[in-house]
Amino acid sequence: MGKKITIEPITRVEGHGKVTIKLDDDNNIVESRLHIVEFRGFERFVQGRPYWEAPVLVQRLCGICPVSHHLAAAKAMDVVVGAGEGNGLTPTADKVRRLMHYGQIFQSHVLHFFHLVSPDLLFGVDGDPATRNIVGVAQQFPELATQGVMMRKFGQEIIKATSGKKIHGTGAIPGGVNKCLTKEDVDNFLHGADPLNIDKMISWASDAVELFKDYHLKNKKFIDEFAYFPSNHLSLVRKGDGALELYDGVLRAVDADGKIILNDVDNQEYHHHIAEGVKSWTYMKFPFLKHLGKEKGWFRVGPLARLNVAEFIPSEKAQREFELFRAYTHGKPNQSSMHMHWARLIEVLHAAEEMKRLLLDPDLTKGDLMTTGTRKGEGVGIIEAPRGTLFHHYKVDPQDHITMCNLIVSTTCNNEPMNQAVNWVARNVIAGNEKVPEHMLNQVEVAIRAYDPCLSCATHAMGKMPLKISLEDQSGNILDEVIKG
Amino acid sequence: MKKKKCLLFGFGNIGRQDDALGIMLAEKIGQCTNSCFDIDQNFQLNAEDALxxxxxxxxxxxxxxxxxxxxxxxxxxxxxSEISFSTHAMHPKSILALCGELFDKIPRAYLLTMPGYEWEFNxxxxxxxxxxxDAAFTFIDQWGHTLDNLAVGL
Structure with missing residues (x-):
């Protein structure tokens, strides 16, 4: 009788993930699938609401990256109010938004590395699960854990200063922003008491990159080979020179050999090039490049994809690290899932450097905040969220009500890649084993975590987050069961 | 006697119906002019909240x-040090443990949970x-006035 391993939450209403791995009688992998329950009702909920509410409303979609949704919606509505497509804002509005975005990228990536990834790296994926967590890191590597906490704090303070509030900020509005920074804000971020100042953040970001490189040097086989698979990669790049661009750019994709397969497409035209496929076993869609079709057109997004697609990084220290990153695969796209962490930390360094550049720019404190123009009936906003490319597309009627909303979130784009990563673990770690001990199941999580999926969107009430891991035969009989969280 | 520093930290998503209860309690307490509590709030708890x-x-x-x-x-x-699967969010117990490890201090802490029933958008x-x-607010408001009599620490 075959077996099925299921990893699923018990009571989550939505936004949860479940992994099923089916084994035959000889413990060979029959099938592996990652199911992510994605909530689509939000798109209907937005319909009928005034367009100017969208940048605030969409933050309710996700408690993990509300700033990314806030900015993507604001960018789409910039188009609707005739303020241009990313480059039409006043210098102050553009720079305040960029600072907000880099604050979000910085704090989100830091959380992922220090909180989610460092326990696996420091204690090993087969380490004692009782201590393989952030508290264990704090016990044995307190300096590192403190850095993580302080870096998160700094990023959160940047978000608060630019968006106006710690949660449900209102900083970005259609056509601009509703506040600039004060000189006191800027001075605090530049010269705040140690360690909460930008120079310390840059220094610690550099240290984090070195930490990963040192680990990589000592664990090359694991980092290079774990969940390795070839794919296409997609991200925004800066229009004109192909630089890494996280806030506003054109869409570019490369194939596994580095050949450009989507060439600098304007945001407003994305729907001519990208479609969303469906599969019978999951509600989550599978985005793909139309001209390549569902089977060959899927792509990865996120830090790894961004560094595979971009031609350079426009900040000094991050560019030096980028050159090492690209040289490691001889200029070809890097296909190792675990190198996502390397790419993510290079982006942390870039975000820190960009925050400093912006904080030194006097435009941040000037008062020209808004742009207006000729009203349009449709707008698209695309942004590189921490987890990858995020698409917001709206249509608005003459009475200012939203009539259509389509969102493609980063985790959706990485749906097929995460399935590929889980499949790699199933075939290379779990296959052939009678029992599936905790360290093997953790490797399934390690593969998924590399993509930093947002599985915990929206509702976080106590009792709604646990995870059930069960081992079943193909008839559905439970052979073993573990509850986590 | 030195006045004790007190924090009420509400968390949840105000866009998700009853998931807003923690946030709403924090806001309600924050509007009381004679409250002894500072207020903080977020979608969920995270590592920096240990600080x-x-x-x-x-x-x-x-x-x-x-x-x-x-x-x-x-x-x-x-x-x-219990950690959930996604670890995008941390349990208050884990925040306390992290606080103790990193800052060598663990405040006297309580968890107030209010039943919610529906979790729909907006x-x-x-x-x-x-x-x-309302019941939780009345309780916390009154309880806050007794805090100066409490010994601090575990």
Whole structure:
């Protein structure tokens, strides 16, 4: 009788993930699938609401990256109010938004590395699960854990200063922003008491990159080979020179050999090039490049994809690290899932450097905040969220009500890649084993975590987050069961 | 006697109906002019909140809950390094443990959970959840006035 391993939450209403791995009688992998329950009702909920509410409303979609949704919606509505497509804002509005975005990228990536990834790296994926967590890191590597906490704090303070509030900020509005920074804000971020100042953040970001490189040097086989698979990669790049661009750019994709397969497409035209496929076993869609079709057109997004697609990084220290990153695969796209962490930390360094550049720019404190123009009936906003490319597309009627909303979130784009990563673990770690001990199941999580999926969107009430891991035969009989969280 | 520093930290998503209970309690307490509590709030707890609570003597974490008894449950918290699967969010016990490890201080902490019943987008909280919120508010407001008599520490 075959077996099925299921990893699923018990009571989550939505936004949860479940992994099923089916084994035959000889413990060979029959099938592996990652199911992510994605909530689509939000798109209907937005319909009928005034367009100017969208940048605030969409933050309710996700408690993990509300700033990314806030900015993507604001960018789409910039188009609707005739303020241009990313480059039409006043210098102050553009720079305040960029600072907000880099604050979000910085704090989100830091959380992922220090909180989610460092326990696996420091204690090993087969380490004692009782201590393989952030508290264990704090016990044995307190300096590192403190850095993580302080870096998160700094990023959160940047978000608060630019968006106006710690949660449900209102900083970005259609056509601009509703506040600039004060000189006191800027001075605090530049010269705040140690360690909460930008120079310390840059220094610690550099240290984090070195930490990963040192680990990589000592664990090359694991980092290079774990969940390795070839794919296409997609991200925004800066229009004109192909630089890494996280806030506003054109869409570019490369194939596994580095050949450009989507060439600098304007945001407003994305729907001519990208479609969303469906599969019978999951509600989550599978985005793909139309001209390549569902089977060959899927792509990865996120830090790894961004560094595979971009031609350079426009900040000094991050560019030096980028050159090492690209040289490691001889200029070809890097296909190792675990190198996502390397790419993510290079982006942390870039975000820190960009925050400093912006904080030194006097435009941040000037008062020209808004742009207006000729009203349009449709707008698209695309942004590189921490987890990858995020698409917001709206249509608005003459009475200012939203009539259509389509969102493609980063985790959706990485749906097929995460399935590929889980499949790699199933075939290379779990296959052939009678029992599936905790360290093997953790490797399934390690593969998924590399993509930093947002599985915990929206509702976080106590009792709604646990995870059930069960081992079943193909008839559905439970052979073993573990509850986590 | 030095006045104790007290924090009420509400968390949840105000766009998700009864999931807003913790946030709403924090806001309601924050509007009381004679409250002894500082207020903080977020979608969920995270590592940096260990730094925040390290500055307080007494901390109450307030959240909606799926399976607690009405109108609310109020309990002491001890540090625990339990980590959930996604770890995008941390349990208050883990925040306490992290605070102790990193800042060598663990505030006296409580978890106040209020039952929620519906979790839909942008709908108002249910009448039953509102009753729970009102009861929790009355309790916390009164309890706050007794805090100076409490010994601080574990």
């Amino acid at each position: 925040t609570i390290s500055e307080y003597d007494i901390v109450i974490f307030a959240d909606a809950c799926v399976d607690t008894k009405a109108p609310f449950c109020f309990q002491r918290l001890k540090p625990d 709908a108002p909280i249910t009448p039953a959840a509102q009753d729970n919120l």
